[in-house]
Amino acid sequence: AVSTLVRGTSYLLAIAIDEYVHYSKLGNCVKDLIDIKNELLAKYDFEEENIRFIVNEEATERNILRALD
DSSP states (O other): OOOOOOOOOEEEEEEEOOOOSSSOOOSSHHHHHHHHHHHHHHHSSEEEEEEEEEEGGGOOHHHHHHHHO
């Protein structure tokens, strides 16, 4: 018997912060996240609507919890 792989829906919640109040600014976190997103869309079974980014000032506890919900 040949088994068939059943795939579910893939989701991504990613958080990247380049701009901190009390620390030096970083330059690659958000860029790297965009690169990862592009790879997931191009090579894996991710759909754009199932990818959620939270970046910089949007990365509040409230927004993170809302995205997880």
